[in-house]
Amino acid sequence: MQNSLLRCGKGQAFTLEGIVAAVMMLMVTYFLFHSTIIISPLTGESSDAQLKQLGLDVLTLLDNPDSESNDTLQNALASLNETTYPYGLINTLNDALPDNIDYNLNVIYYNVSEDEMYTYHVTNKAYTQDTVSASRYIVVRNSAFVHDSPFLFNESGGLESSIDSEFPVVLEVKLILWRV
Amino acid sequence: MDEFGKLGLDMVIGVSIFMLSFIFIAQYIPSVFVVEKGEIGSQPLAYRTAALLTEDPGYWTNGSANGTDWWNHTGDRIRIGLTSGEINVVNINRIQKLVNFYDNSSNYTAIQTALGLTPPQKSFDYNISLQAFTSNSSSPEYVTDNGEPILLIGKPVPSYSGVAKYERYVVYDNVTYYSDISSKLDTPNTVTYSYSVSPPVRAFVIVTTGVNDNETATQPWMQVWFDSPSNPKIIDVSGENETIGSFDITDEVNSQLPSTIYVKVHNVKGYVIQTQAGNYIGGRIGAKLVVALW
Numbered sequence: 185m186q187n188s189l190l191r192c193g194k195g196q197a198f199t200l201e202g203i204v205a206a207v208m209m210l211m212v213t214y215f216l217f218h219s220t221i222i223i224s225p226l227t228g229e230s231s232d233a234q235l236k237q238l239g240l241d242v243l244t245l246l247d248n249p250d251s252e253s254n255d256t257l258q259n260a261l262a263s264l265n266e267t268t269y270p271y272g273l274i275n276t277l278n279d280a281l282p283d284n285i286d287y288n289l290n291v292i293y294y295n296v297s298e299d300e301m302y303t304y305h306v307t308n309k310a311y312t313q314d315t316v317s318a319s320r321y322i323v324v325r326n327s328a329f330v331h332d333s334p335f336l337f338n339e340s341g342g343l344e345s346s347i348d349s350e351f352p353v354v355l356e357v358k359l360i361l362w363r364v
Numbered sequence: 365m366d367e368f369g370k371l372g373l374d375m376v377i378g379v380s381i382f383m384l385s386f387i388f389i390a391q392y393i394p395s396v397f398v399v400e401k402g403e404i405g406s407q408p409l410a411y412r413t414a415a416l417l418t419e420d421p422g423y424w425t426n427g428s429a430n431g432t433d434w435w436n437h438t439g440d441r442i443r444i445g446l447t448s449g450e451i452n453v454v455n456i457n458r459i460q461k462l463v464n465f466y467d468n469s470s471n472y473t474a475i476q477t478a479l480g481l482t483p484p485q486k487s488f489d490y491n492i493s494l495q496a497f498t499s500n501s502s503s504p505e506y507v508t509d510n511g512e513p514i515l516l517i518g519k520p521v522p523s524y525s526g527v528a529k530y531e532r533y534v535v536y537d538n539v540t541y542y543s544d545i546s547s548k549l550d551t552p553n554t555v556t557y558s559y560s561v562s563p564p565v566r567a568f569v570i571v572t573t574g575v576n577d578n579e580t581a582t583q584p585w586m587q588v589w590f591d592s593p594s595n596p597k598i599i600d601v602s603g604e605n606e607t608i609g610s611f612d613i614t615d616e617v618n619s620q621l622p623s624t625i626y627v628k629v630h631n632v633k634g635y636v637i638q639t640q641a642g643n644y645i646g647g648r649i650g651a652k653l654v655v656a657l658w
Contacts, residue, residue, distance in 0.1 A: 251646060
């Protein structure tokens with residue numbers, strides 16, 4: 185039985201194929217795991233937390249009502265209308281955020297005439313599925329807005345019964361971030 | 365002789381090799397995640413350390429008294445913090461006190477304890493620094509003052525993986541303190557100021573905060589050009605609406621590499637800053653506080 189086994193070419197060939205196949209599978213798997221960064225769910229969550237933190241920090245730093253700078257949230261949004269793009273704010277966001285991060289900046293506000301919450305898309309880029317968002321509420325005096333600002337309260341009435349130039353307008357600035 | 369048995373033997377050998385490979389891989393794969401697991405384990409500590417430094421003024425207590433000037437009580441129980449109240453706004457004095465306390469690593473362990481990096485199971489090595497917004501792990505760019513990093517304490521970050529890193533954006537509480545150029549603009553008349561620069565710079569900003577106090581002066585205006593008056597104006601604004609504000613010309617300075625910047629102003633007050641201590645953001649100079657633990 186043993187002699188016939190050793191003499192048989194067919195059986196040996198099958199064994200060699202098995203060895204070669206197994207070694208190939210082993211090598212492929214080995215190199216696969218060595219050359220690929222494995223993103224486990226936990227590392228994904230932890231990097232999302234970091235990304236959200238960066239977004240919150242950037243909004244915090246840009247919330248500086250005492251500054252004359254045109255890149256603060258207050259100054260950029262006060263001068264915003266259909267024709268004025270907030271280049272200062274956008275340039276600062278581009279400089280501050282890492283190159284591999286893209287973002288959309290939205291402003292959520294109360295539209296008096298429609299009596300509804302509206303979202304103004306300062307930027308409207310296509311984003312990936314895996315995004316995180318960071319929000320910050322800011323208060324701007326009504327008189328600080330340009331006359332054709334989408335955020336301007338230009339009607340009397342409301343909870344305060346009379347809306348004057350000192351009326352505080354609350355805006356939610358939302359930064360949606362994702363990796364590219 | 366029965367030749368059908370050979371096929372069974374081939375099968376046994378093949379399956380054995382496959383099983384050996386499979387067992388090896390099954391044992392090997394968890395070890396691939398070990399580094400990730402270690403990193404995830406220290407990530408909350410990195411977050412906590414960064415949060416303490418950027419959101420807390422610090423604390424000390426000796427049991428009967430307490431306060432926030434932790435650098436004056438390093439012999440007591442202390443918690444190190446860098447803000448003076450407002451989160452994300454670091455106090456320059458506290459940064460300098462931390463650097464002095466570190467004292468070329470002689471108090472490495474004391475700071476490790478003060479930051480809570482010596483839990484019962486394991487002590488974590490650390491590296492804490494202030495870096496530019498554009499900095500990354502492969503090429504860290506430390507923000508500097510007079511050529512020296514403003515904050516860089518701890519051991520060098522090892523190149524192997526397993527290092528937990530957390531970043532926070534901060535601004536200094538004094539916008540002009542770390543300026544290489546800090547010049548006041550204040551005139552009811554027309555004055556041309558000139559500044560020698562050595563690009564690249566992290567920030568070159570002209571800030572006009574208002575018109576001069578002399579109320580009889582005419583409307584304010586400002587012109588800025590590089591090197592020669594015949595060169596195109598970088599800034600040419602007039603009237604209060606256009607002239608009063610901040611003008612960040614860092615990108616222009618770093619792309620055109622001038623040796624002298626001329627600022628011609630009429631009836632304004634404000635200041636000019638050039639710094640390597642960080643980037644201009646929201647009217648202040650900011651940097652990235654990076655905490656690395658392993």
